Amino acid sequence: FAIGMRAYAAARTTTPATPIMADLNTITLTNSAGDSSCVYTFGACVTSYIKGGTDVLMVRPDAKMDGSKPISGGIPHCFPQFGPGAMQQHGFARNLEWEVMEQADDAVVLRLCESEYTLAMWPYKFEAKYAVTLKEDRLATELTVTNTDSKPFDFTAALHSYWSISAVSNIAIKAPAFAGASFMDKTAVPPVKKKAEGSEITISGPVDSVYAGVTGDVQLVDSARARPLTISSPVGWSDTVIWNPYGDENMGYNSFVCVESAQASTPVVLGPGEYWTGAMDVIP
Numbered sequence: 001f002a003i004g005m006r007a008y009a010a011a012r013t014t015t016p017a018t019p020i021m022a023d024l025n026t027i028t029l030t031n032s033a034g035d036s037s038c039v040y041t042f043g044a045c046v047t048s049y050i051k052g053g054t055d056v057l058m059v060r061p062d063a064k065m066d067g068s069k070p071i072s073g074g075i076p077h078c079f080p081q082f083g084p085g086a087m088q089q090h091g092f093a094r095n096l097e098w099e100v101m102e103q104a105d106d107a108v109v110l111r112l113c114e115s116e117y118t119l120a121m122w123p124y125k126f127e128a129k130y131a132v133t134l135k136e137d138r139l140a141t142e143l144t145v146t147n148t149d150s151k152p153f154d155f156t157a158a159l160h161s162y163w164s165i166s167a168v169s170n171i172a173i174k175a176p177a178f179a180g181a182s183f184m185d186k187t188a189v190p191p192v193k194k195k196a197e198g199s200e201i202t203i204s205g206p207v208d209s210v211y212a213g214v215t216g217d218v219q220l221v222d223s224a225r226a227r228p229l230t231i232s233s234p235v236g237w238s239d240t241v242i243w244n245p246y247g248d249e250n251m252g253y254n255s256f257v258c259v260e261s262a263q264a265s266t267p268v269v270l271g272p273g274e275y276w277t278g279a280m281d282v283i284p
């Protein structure tokens with residue numbers, strides 16, 4: 001992965017722990033092509049990306065949209081732990097209110113930094129900046145994590161993206177890098193390391209697989225849709241995770257697949273002042 005260094009500006013506020021809210025704050029992005037995207041400041045979660053009248057994202061039918069738990073749908077953050085691990089599954093970023101730093105019709109930049117709440121479970125000062133831009137042909141996302149502490153830290157992370165599908169039996173997830181890639185099958189207890197056969201993955205049972213080193217462009221092909229969806233990770237994200245709770249009607253398993261841009265197999269280590277950037281573009 002690529003890391004960098006940058007000087008850090010002094011004036012910062014801390015992020016308060018989020019109370020349960022009835023109405024969560026949303027930001028709607030629009031562009032001249034007539035596309036739109038909805039972003040919740042709670043968890044910095046993108047919950048829709050509507051291109052040509054079709055939403056490529058899915059929010060689970062059992063998702064809570066009141067701040068009582070992280071939003072299960074759209075593009076939730078897993079940070080600073082992909083999980084499982086020492087802290088809550090998927091870390092704390094998805095259950096905190098992010099601050100709006102910059103906002104335009106077609107773009108927003110959100111920020112999360114340490115608070116009493118985060119320091120209690122992860123004793124480091126940090127800044128996470130998340131830029132979401134509605135471009136003419138894609139939704140571009142960029143997460144930059146900076147170590148603002150005086151000691152090093154490490155983290156794992158992911159964009160736990162829920163993509164809308166017509167049915168699990170209609171889809172294939174394709175990338176040349178899948179062929180021969182080793183992956184961790186987390187449906188096994190304990191997880192088992194396996195090797196992928198070909199460049200195409202189909203789903204016929206519960207899936208929770210971490211493909212180390214599969215990055216770049218991954219295509220989600222749906223036989224009922226005109227075009228494949230390209231999930232592109234050009235910078236940072238080192239791995240691809242595929243998750244589907246096959247058979248779980250309550251979660252609406254047959255209407256989504258999670259294809260996640262992740263940094264899960266190897267933690268990122270950042271010294272004081274260093275930063276890491278992960279970029280993920282969604283191209284319908």
Ligand SMILES: O=P(O)(O)OC[C@H]1O[C@@H](O)[C@H](O)[C@@H](O)[C@@H]1O
Binds near residue numbers: 071073208243
């Ligand atoms: O249900 P959540 O908390 O939104 O997370 C989604 C899922 O994410 C997966 O990565 C986990 O393996 C599941 O256990 C979890 O249910």
